[in-house]
Amino acid sequence: MDCANALKTSSRWHLILATFLAGMSMMASAASKPAVHTVIIDGMQFSPATLEINAGDTVIWKNKDPFPHTATSLDKPGFDSGEIRTGGSWRYVAKKRGSFPYDCTLHRTMRGVLIIK
Template identity: 50%
Template structure:
């Protein structure tokens, strides 16, 4: 089995909850191949949009979710484009 196969098999899923106009946790460290799921528990839509444009959820409706598989190592600050004071950071190792 290749190393790529091993890392894919060991991939984990992490959840970031959007609630009370915040990303919780505000910073999350994952490994390449891991899945990150943003779950919107607010009453209005939000986005999870990397400032580098690496990922963009577009609008996540209330009680909906969006997921992203981290493929590139790096630090990715992100925000909600609808509420720009909402910010978080995804760190991929």
């Protein structure tokens, strides 16, 4: 192989490697961005009842019932939405890892679990 061909082959490999590394970098940055999750309150229940998320993610509880509810962790310290009015919502940024059972303090039969990885 002469020098010109060797240079072309080397340049192609550098281009392929650079493209691969750029793609990997974009995938890593996309994977590390916090996500937003929604829990719908409707029919006297949380949906989904169990939600698994990553630390740094945001959870939004949206109340579609005709009366107020809360999303209050059973373990203290934890999270407490206070009353979420009809048509209202509350957002929480998950920081502490673990499994957090929660309920509506106004309707104790309504239960959910937030799992933070």
